[in-house]
Amino acid sequence: MHTALLQFIFPFSIKSGQDKELIGRLQQDGFTRFFLDNKDLEHAYYGEGYCVSHEKMERSYLPFAAHVLFPREKDADSFRRFSRVNNLQCQLEMPFQSVHFRVLSTDVFLCPFELGFLTVRVAIEEESFSFSTALEFADRFRTLEDVSYQDKQSFIHCHKKSFGQVEDFVFKNLVPGLEPFLDPAEIDGAYFETLPFFVDERMLVQAFYGFNRGEEPDEISVELRYRASQLDGLNMEGKPYTSASDPDYIEQYTSEHCYSRWGPDTYYMTNEQTFCCLSRAEPEIATQLINQMYGEYYYGLLLSIFHKIVLLKLANLHSRLRINHDYDEIENLIFLINKFSAKFYFLELISQSQGREIFFQLRKVYGNDALFDEVKMTLNDLFQYQDKFQSKRRDTLLMVLTVFTVISGIYGMNQVIEDLKGKIDWSKMLEYSPFEYLALFLTFSGIAVSLGLTLKELWSGIRSRRRKRFYDKD
Known part of the structure; x- marks a missing residue:
């Protein structure tokens, strides 16, 4: 191999x-706001x-998608990117070898629905290294918290500092101001996790692997592509390994997850944990492929991850609802689902055919269409429930008002109305019979109930508008 360039992506809740406090801290730490017009x-x-x-x-995406991905300065309902050049020379010490690498830069995205992305951009800097070494490096570096023997035996050395976990290297060295802004709600009830992971403790990996061109036409074999998708690096003995043994399974899996339009020189592999390009193309073409991976394909991957996480969050909100009690939350969830489907989820996003095909494959791998259909069914169920609930509430309200109007109007007012005209002589009430006291009670209680119900409806309307403005702002 001659090139291994990797981007490690960590999604998080804010x-x-x-948002404003986090933006201030990022700018204080040297991050710069990213705008397309700044060439x-x-x-x-x-x-x-x-x-x-x-x-x-920008031209790779249709206008409504570009508006979300590449916003103007004041557009908060979009992907707001902050980037910083690191240019740090580091070393990853693993059980069987050490790999020198450079942290090129770091991105932090602030997205709608209180979601964010952290991207660490890395290049392996070794004169010669094997494909298995690159995969092992990616698998070790993406693991934020140690979970295996290899993780516990791996260390990062950078500027005379050593870090036992990637989590410490990232959140104490690269982005020290980010961790206080992470929403800890995701780890409520967890025993061992210290960070709010959406799936597990591993970051997603986007990678470009550049191979030296050989004479064999199938140099980038099916097995190599499968190993790239699974990040199968080295086993406990330091030898290359594959996490499957059945050739038919490997071939079937690779066929389903491989984009082979430019084979046999270039292949793209996609699954839920990695999106990578394997190429033995000439240097000029390889540079173009790398630029694409850093550019439009990078944003396409982020958008696919964003879609999946938001859909999962919406499904999770629905699962936590207490249907008979959380009426305000039901209204909020309906609003959020409508906002997501109207502003962020489109079937067509990319203008070019090759990018569109890769984006469709990513969306298929993440199962976003199935999740979206499920959320739309949830929306339909919520609409039906809300309609029944509001109809029942209107009927109840009408019945209460009718009963009080009839009883207090016909019975109550006729009994005591004369005593309530003009200047009221309260001493007369001491001479009331029990039925007249009942009539007086019905009169005032009817007025109180009517005022109370009216004020309650007004307050509910005000709260609903405030919530919608809050979520729309976010």
Whole structure:
């Protein structure tokens, strides 16, 4: 191999209402707001020799998608990116070997629905290294918290500092100001986790693996592609391994998860944990492929992850509802589902055919269409329940008002109305009979109930508008 460039992506939840404070902290830590019209940033974050064309990246997406991915300064309902150049020379010490690598840059995205992404951009810097070494590096580095023997025996050395866990290296060295803003609600009830993971303690991996061109036409074999998708690096003995033994299974899995339009020189593998490009193309073409992975494909991957996580969050909110009690939460959930489907989830996002095909494959791998159908069914059920609930509440309200109006109007007012005209002589009430006291009670209670119900409806309307403005702002 001659090149291994990796992007490690960590999705997280942001504490409610903490966006502005987080932006201030990121800028204080040296992060710069990313805008497409700033072309000076095209070469800034990706390492020597690589460039992401902002104009090409914008044209890759249809206008309504580009509006979300590449917002103007004041558009908060979008992907707000902050980036910083790190250029740190580091070393990952693993049980059987050490790998020198460079942290090129770091991205932090603030997205709608209180969601964020952290991306660590890394390049392996070894004169010669094997494909298995690159996969082992990716598998070790993506694990934020140690869960295996290999993880516990791995250390990161950077500027005379050593870190026993990738979590410490990332949140204490690369983005020290981010962790206080992570929403801890995701780890409520967890025994061992210290970070709010959506799936597990591993980051997602986007990678480009550049192979030296050989004479064999099937140099990037089915087994290599399968290993790339599973990040099958080295076993406990330090030898290359594959996490499956059945050749038919490996071939079937690779066929379902491989985009082979430019085979046999270039393949793309996609699954829920990695999106990678394996290529033995000439250097000029390889550079173009890398620029695409840093540019439009990077944003396509983030958008696919965003869709899946938001859909899972909406499904989770629905599962936690107490249907007979959480009426306000039901209304909020209906609003959030409608907002997501109207502003962020579209069948067509990418204008170019090759990018569209890869995006469709990513969406298929993440199961976003099935999740979206499930959420739409949830929305339909909530609408039906809300309609029945509101109809029942209107009927109850009408019945209460009718009963009080009839009884207090016909019975109560006729009994005591004369005593309530003009200047009221309260001493007369001392001479009332029990039925007149009942009539007086019905009169005032009817007025009180009517006022109370009216004020309650007004307050509910005000709260509903406030909640919608709050969620729309987020």
